[in-house]
Amino acid sequence: MTMTEERSLPSIGSVCRTRAGVELKEFFRQRESVVFTLMFPVILLLVFGAVLDYELGSGVSFTQYFMAGVIAAGILGASLQNMAIGIATERSDGTLKGLAGTPMPKSAYFVGKVVQVLVVTVAIVVILLVIGVVFYGVDLPSGTEWLTFAWVAALGSAACTLLGIAVSSLARNGRSASATVTPVALVLQFISGVFFQFSEVPTWLQTIAAVFPLKWMAQGLRSVFLPDALAAQEPAGSWELGRVALVLGIWCVVGLVLCVRTFRWQDRVDR
Amino acid sequence: MKRYGDRNAVDGVDLDIRRGEIFALLGPNGAGKTTTVEVLEGYRARDGGEVRVLGVDPADGGRRWKAELGIVLQSGAGDSQLTCLELLRAQAAYYPAPRDPAEVLELVGLTEKAGSRGRTLSGGQRRRLDVALGIVGRPRLLFLDEPTTGFDPEARRQFWSLIRSLRDLGTTMLLTTHYLDEAEELADRVGVITRGRLVEVAVPSVLGGRGQAPAVVSWTEHGVRRTAETAAPTAFVAELATRFPGEVPDLAVARPTLEDVYLRMIGDPA
Numbered sequence: 001m002t003m004t005e006e007r008s009l010p011s012i013g014s015v016c017r018t019r020a021g022v023e024l025k026e027f028f029r030q031r032e033s034v035v036f037t038l039m040f041p042v043i044l045l046l047v048f049g050a051v052l053d054y055e056l057g058s059g060v061s062f063t064q065y066f067m068a069g070v071i072a073a074g075i076l077g078a079s080l081q082n083m084a085i086g087i088a089t090e091r092s093d094g095t096l097k098g099l100a101g102t103p104m105p106k107s108a109y110f111v112g113k114v115v116q117v118l119v120v121t122v123a124i125v126v127i128l129l130v131i132g133v134v135f136y137g138v139d140l141p142s143g144t145e146w147l148t149f150a151w152v153a154a155l156g157s158a159a160c161t162l163l164g165i166a167v168s169s170l171a172r173n174g175r176s177a178s179a180t181v182t183p184v185a186l187v188l189q190f191i192s193g194v195f196f197q198f199s200e201v202p203t204w205l206q207t208i209a210a211v212f213p214l215k216w217m218a219q220g221l222r223s224v225f226l227p228d229a230l231a232a233q234e235p236a237g238s239w240e241l242g243r244v245a246l247v248l249g250i251w252c253v254v255g256l257v258l259c260v261r262t263f264r265w266q267d268r269v270d271r
Numbered sequence: 272m273k274r275y276g277d278r279n280a281v282d283g284v285d286l287d288i289r290r291g292e293i294f295a296l297l298g299p300n301g302a303g304k305t306t307t308v309e310v311l312e313g314y315r316a317r318d319g320g321e322v323r324v325l326g327v328d329p330a331d332g333g334r335r336w337k338a339e340l341g342i343v344l345q346s347g348a349g350d351s352q353l354t355c356l357e358l359l360r361a362q363a364a365y366y367p368a369p370r371d372p373a374e375v376l377e378l379v380g381l382t383e384k385a386g387s388r389g390r391t392l393s394g395g396q397r398r399r400l401d402v403a404l405g406i407v408g409r410p411r412l413l414f415l416d417e418p419t420t421g422f423d424p425e426a427r428r429q430f431w432s433l434i435r436s437l438r439d440l441g442t443t444m445l446l447t448t449h450y451l452d453e454a455e456e457l458a459d460r461v462g463v464i465t466r467g468r469l470v471e472v473a474v475p476s477v478l479g480g481r482g483q484a485p486a487v488v489s490w491t492e493h494g495v496r497r498t499a500e501t502a503a504p505t506a507f508v509a510e511l512a513t514r515f516p517g518e519v520p521d522l523a524v525a526r527p528t529l530e531d532v533y534l535r536m537i538g539d540p541a
Contacts, residue, residue, distance in 0.1 A: 008367060009335065009338060010365065010366070010367065018365075019361075021361070025353055026351065026352050093349030094349045095349030097344060097346070100314070101312060101313075101314070101337065101342040102337060103335070103338040103408075104365040
């Protein structure tokens with residue numbers, strides 16, 4: 001081969017675009033991930049909306065309350081569960097090792113993942129809102145409530161994405177990640193005020209739930225979907241938005257530190 | 272000239288690989304082949320010794336260095352929802368001067384599978400896809416870790432001709448294999464590694480003293496199978512021919528195969 005002229009490496013921006021395209025195709029072409037992550041919250045909303053058709057007082061339906069919870073659960077699925085299972089799979093099947101052997105900038109891999117989470121999250125939120133409005137007459141947020149919606153969703157999503165990436169390093173493969181993360185997510189959904197009112201959860205379980213991000217995402221989103229009168233039913237008697245930001249922010253930091261310290265491009269057990 | 276040398280998890284490997292050659296690393300499972308190769312690829316840190324791959328210590332190898340390498344891992348690429356062509360296009364996007372993905376598919380004989388997803392490919396086709404991913408970046412040096420494990424004989428022959436065409440394109444290759452016929456077929460030189468130690472490096476035809484080893488002549492005489500070892504098989508056969516009116520029945524002249532030599536080498540602690 002004749003000497004190839006020195007050509008510069010592709011820009012990080014162009015590699016990031018490539019990775020984003022790869023991640024979106026990988027997600028939306030895989031039936032399991034689409035059904036599991038995207039359709040599950042939709043089915044929950046359809047079933048719960050149809051079955052639990054009662055009033056919470058102040059003229060607010062349970063579906064209006066559930067809307068906040070199911071969106072929080074949807075974000076959890078799109079970020080934490082999706083990252084934990086997806087990355088564990090890619091680590092155990094050699095995809096990550098293969099990428100690490102290429103000149104791909106490592107940051108581009110994570111940018112691709114973030115784009116995937118963003119797109120999937122927006123898709124879930126939009127679908128849930130449309131179904132809520134069309135089938136169950138859910139009242140959409142208005143004015144500055146959208147702003148609250150945006151930062152709670154963004155901060156919660158960031159925290160859970162980082163945690164998901166960190167958790168992926170604990171699992172042996174995608175299957176074991178799924179077997180570990182799915183039940184934990186389900187339990188968290190039960191005790192964090194997703195499926196029923198948080199005020200009905202026993203206090204000691206509320207305390208446990210308050211350690212994890214899901215409870216705070218759901219609470220922050222309730223402030224968006226529910227009238228302020230219902231803030232009285234929250235444990236603190238208010239929406240505690242400052243606290244929501246603080247706890248989710250702390251989880252972002254913890255998640256980031258865990259990611260940096262635990263992320264591996266190869267399987268632990270090398271054959 | 273590239274210099275490799277490695278002394279660590281494996282306890283003594285010292286070799287140079289030349290530009291444009293196919294070098295085969297042979298050895299039983301667990302001998303340290305993959306460890307050695309992974310040190311060279313930059314996947315594993317070494318505990319000591321000096322290693323230079325394309326003039327760079329793999330431990331410091333950055334993007335520019337990786338852009339000159341192609342790596343076909345033993346485990347192969349993972350499952351993907353992308354089609355072969357999409358995978359190659361994405362991979363090409365990481366490199367400064369990639370080959371045309373469609374041409375690479377042609378080269379590995381997967382043009383018809385361009386629009387198929389990885390999971391629909393047969394074992395041999397998947398491995399060719401792995402090679403395609405390894406070469407799309409136009410590497411100067413290609414690592415092939417047990418590329419044909421699990422191939423049927425026909426698939427292996429096709430694969431060999433692919434490797435030869437890559438050599439003709441000027442790619443240097445480091446191949447690990449435990450198929451001796453593969454090493455003999457492809458490699459310019461072979462190194463035998465056993466118990467983490469490089470026992471010998473030689474051209475396949477002279478490895479382990481194979482070049483000087485006596486030939487074995489065998490034939491049938493009075494209904495009995497006869498064999499003789501000789502350093503001068505031509506003279507021996509000429510003499511033999513005078514004892515029979517026509518053809519010498521079942522005449523065969525054999526040199527020790529690479530396998531014979533190899534099995535002897537890995538049997539002895541070096």
